[in-house]
Amino acid sequence: MLLRYPARSEPAARTVAAATSASHPATAKRDGRIGIAVIGGGGFATETLLPAIGATPDFALRTVVTRSSASAAKVAQEFGAAQASTDPEGVLADPSVDAVVIATRHDSHAPLALAALRAGKHVFLEKPMGITREQIDALRDEALTSGRIFTVGYNRRYAPLSLRVREWLATSAGPAVLLYRVNAGHVPAENWTLDPNVGGGRIVGELCHMLDLLSFWLGPELVSWSAAALPSAQRAAPSPQDVVVSLRFRDANRNEHVASLVYTSLGAPALAKEWIEVHAGGCTLHLTDFMRLEAQGARARTEVLRKPDKGHRAEIEAFRDAIRGAPNALLGAEEAWASADLALRIDQQLRAGAATE
Numbered sequence: 001m002l003l004r005y006p007a008r009s010e011p012a013a014r015t016v017a018a019a020t021s022a023s024h025p026a027t028a029k030r031d032g033r034i035g036i037a038v039i040g041g042g043g044f045a046t047e048t049l050l051p052a053i054g055a056t057p058d059f060a061l062r063t064v065v066t067r068s069s070a071s072a073a074k075v076a077q078e079f080g081a082a083q084a085s086t087d088p089e090g091v092l093a094d095p096s097v098d099a100v101v102i103a104t105r106h107d108s109h110a111p112l113a114l115a116a117l118r119a120g121k122h123v124f125l126e127k128p129m130g131i132t133r134e135q136i137d138a139l140r141d142e143a144l145t146s147g148r149i150f151t152v153g154y155n156r157r158y159a160p161l162s163l164r165v166r167e168w169l170a171t172s173a174g175p176a177v178l179l180y181r182v183n184a185g186h187v188p189a190e191n192w193t194l195d196p197n198v199g200g201g202r203i204v205g206e207l208c209h210m211l212d213l214l215s216f217w218l219g220p221e222l223v224s225w226s227a228a229a230l231p232s233a234q235r236a237a238p239s240p241q242d243v244v245v246s247l248r249f250r251d252a253n254r255n256e257h258v259a260s261l262v263y264t265s266l267g268a269p270a271l272a273k274e275w276i277e278v279h280a281g282g283c284t285l286h287l288t289d290f291m292r293l294e295a296q297g298a299r300a301r302t303e304v305l306r307k308p309d310k311g312h313r314a315e316i317e318a319f320r321d322a323i324r325g326a327p328n329a330l331l332g333a334e335e336a337w338a339s340a341d342l343a344l345r346i347d348q349q350l351r352a353g354a355a356t357e
């Protein structure tokens with residue numbers, strides 16, 4: 001017996017109108033607002049980026065894109081997007097989308113951002129900028145010539161207490177010594193962030209945050225660096241997770257500063273995640289988890305926020321302001337590339353087993 005099936009005339013629709021929720025009515029009309037699509041609706045987008053976008057006037061959430069239609073529909077409904085999609089290309093061709101936020105896993109960052117810029121969209125790309133040199137170089141070149149706003153989500157430089165540290169350093173007007181300890185925590189070997197082809201490892205995927213912040217505080221010029229690491233005990237995670245990096249920077253006034261960045265997966269879970277100590281001109285600053293800042297010495301004072309603020313909300317507002325043409329306080333392509341480039345060089349050297357450069 002021969003069974004004949006009708007030929008499929010059209011592919012299944014991959015972008016659909018989202019259901020509305022009572023708490024977040026869909027923002028189908030832009031009303032002069034910036035139409036935005038979010039590609040990637042996982043843990044970070046739903047806990048941090050989408051709430052920040054929802055709280056920022058001037059954005060109209062057009063589309064949420066994920067790999068599976070079920071998660072796209074769920075996240076789109078939860079955050080009041082007009083559409084849910086599994087088709088990034090279709091979303092980039094949508095003229096009602098002015099800007100895209102990309103929060104997928106790391107291997108798709110650079111290809112999606114490149115395609116978005118080529119489609120004429122403004123791009124907010126979660127870190128890292130890419131996981132290979134070819135990716136970050138091509139993306140920087142495209143961003144610099146695209147005429148569109150492009151940034152990478154190094155949120156710590158927008159944190160209120162980070163800005164205080166920068167002001168404090170500027171008024172110190174002399175050399176500084178900085179210690180930055182990151183209690184990064186253990187990540188199981190099978191986690192995607194450790195897969196060199198998906199996450200790129202923790203140096204490329206997370207240490208880039210700290211390298212950017214140090215450059216923001218002490219740079220812009222990186223004079224030299226050296227790095228040492230414990231060998232990775234996990235076969236599936238060849239990228240080191242316990243690293244000490246020494247860096248020397250030169251600021252715009254030609255002051256030189258040195259920093260020691262200690263990143264470990266071996267610390268006690270209860271210990272603060274990020275602890276920073278800065279010494280300059282006989283004074284000391286302690287910053288703990290972007291929540292408590294204590295100055296000792298001539299300018300002694302303590303500032304404690306009600307909860308940690310790592311700058312996520314402020315960076316989304318800065319993205320909006322840059323699109324609207326306000327003086328651009330946003331991290332640009334060249335600076336974003338510099339931290340990505342340094343992270344790749346440190347990772348490559350440590351994987352190769354060398355200790356210094």
Ligand SMILES: NC(=O)c1ccc[n+]([C@@H]2O[C@H](COP(=O)([O-])OP(=O)(O)OC[C@H]3O[C@@H](n4cnc5c(N)ncnc54)[C@H](OP(=O)(O)O)[C@@H]3O)[C@@H](O)[C@H]2O)c1
Nearest residue numbers: 040041042043044045065066067068071103104105126127
């Ligand atoms: N700045 C920070 O403080 C911070 C903190 C944490 C994480 N992050 C960053 O946030 C990003 C996402 O991390 P996460 O933990 O949220 O990851 P995740 O939970 O795995 O979420 C990834 C999301 O991307 C979607 N996706 C994957 N490939 C896609 C593609 N090609 N096209 C469209 N959608 C795709 C997935 O769809 P499905 O849902 O269908 O699988 C999922 O919704 C990463 O870049 C990470 O480094 C930043």
